[in-house]
Amino acid sequence: MPSVLITGASSGLGEGMAREFAARGYQLALCARRTERLETLRDELKTSYPSLTVSVRELDVNNHPQVFEVFEAFRAEFGSLDRIIVNAGIGKGQPLGTGNFEANRQTAETNFVAALAQMEAAMVIFRAQNRGHLVTVSSVSAIRGMPSNITTYAGTKAGLAALAEGLRVELRKRRSPIKVTTLYPGYIRTEINAGVKNPPFIVDAQTGCRAMVRAIESERARCYVPGWPWTPIAFVMKIVPESILARLI
Numbered sequence: 001m002p003s004v005l006i007t008g009a010s011s012g013l014g015e016g017m018a019r020e021f022a023a024r025g026y027q028l029a030l031c032a033r034r035t036e037r038l039e040t041l042r043d044e045l046k047t048s049y050p051s052l053t054v055s056v057r058e059l060d061v062n063n064h065p066q067v068f069e070v071f072e073a074f075r076a077e078f079g080s081l082d083r084i085i086v087n088a089g090i091g092k093g094q095p096l097g098t099g100n101f102e103a104n105r106q107t108a109e110t111n112f113v114a115a116l117a118q119m120e121a122a123m124v125i126f127r128a129q130n131r132g133h134l135v136t137v138s139s140v141s142a143i144r145g146m147p148s149n150i151t152t153y154a155g156t157k158a159g160l161a162a163l164a165e166g167l168r169v170e171l172r173k174r175r176s177p178i179k180v181t182t183l184y185p186g187y188i189r190t191e192i193n194a195g196v197k198n199p200p201f202i203v204d205a206q207t208g209c210r211a212m213v214r215a216i217e218s219e220r221a222r223c224y225v226p227g228w229p230w231t232p233i234a235f236v237m238k239i240v241p242e243s244i245l246a247r248l249i
Contacts, residue, residue: 001052003078005029005071007061007118008088010037012190013137016209017085017216022049024213029074029081031059032088053078061088061114071121083133084122085216086115086160091192093152104152111156119163126178133179135216136164140184140230143237144245168221179219183212186230201229 004021008014010032018030022045032038038056045054055077059070075081093107094100119134126132139157146154164182171178187199188208203211203226215223224230240248 001025001027002082003027003029003053003080004083004085005031005074005081005122006085006087007059008032009056010034010041012192012205013185013188013209013212014085014087015041016188016190016205017087017213018045019206020209020213022052022054024217025049025052027053027078029055029057029078031057031070031074033058033060059088061118062110064114064117067114067117068121068124071118071125075125080129081122081125081132083135083216084118084125085135085137086118086122087137088114088118089137089156089192091150091153093149095148096151107152108156111153112159115156115160116163119167123167123178131177133181133216133219134164134167135181135183136160137183137185137212138164140186140224140234140237142184143234147246147249165221180221181216181219182222183215184222184224184230184234185212186224186226186233201233 004026006014006018009018009030018028018041022028030038035056035058042054042056045052055074057070057073059066061067089111090107092103094103115136122134126134138161141150141154142157142161161182164180168180171180185208187202189202189204208226211226215225224234
């Protein structure tokens with residue numbers, strides 16, 4: 001059966017995707033900082049799906065050497081990795097110039113620099129295998145510059161999407177079999193957005209993660225999830241003038 005590595009798998013979208021992939025028969029390589037939650041998830045999934053391999057490892061994605069070590073350890077354990085999902089992230093940003101640089105720095109380092117480390121580690125493995133599917137979890141907030149608390153968050157997710165696109169262009173030029181998908185989730189009810197007031201078109205975690213896994217399995221280059229209503233919303237957001245955007249968000 002195919003194998004999938006998911007970072008940030010102890011909660012939120014990572015945990016939800018792990019459940020969906022397990023139901024589809026994937027072998028799971030799960031990593032996150034909170035190992036006790038990973039172990040609880042592993043035990044639950046093994047009870048529900050006894051034939052699956054579910055391996056867990058501690059990983060702080062801001063410890064960049066550890067990212068390479070953990071990814072390689074999973075590869076050695078599984079023999080190869082079919083899919084790697086760069087999912088770990090935080091949403092601690094604050095409006096620029098309000099004395100909260102530390103929160104914005106942590107958001108930028110975790111969501112962009114640490115994501116770069118994960119992409120590097122994944123591509124080392126995939127280039128050696130000459131196959132694989134790299135998935136990066138961006139956000140619909142990456143489509144345009146966003147105000148206030150999500151300015152930095154949106155900027156990091158836009159940067160992540162640009163990294164993935166550049167990699168896709170390179171792989172296409174080289175006619176490589178390696179695939180790269182960028183996911184742009186809308187509002188999905190998880191811990192990271194628990195404090196957001198009245199988020200539009202929010203869906204529950206199971207609905208959102210199921211849509212994400214379907215999008216991943218399609219191996220399309222870019223996927224807005226859930227597709228409705230975020231695909232048409234994204235189209236509109238790309239073309240409206242800033243003056244209108246400022247009134248909408």
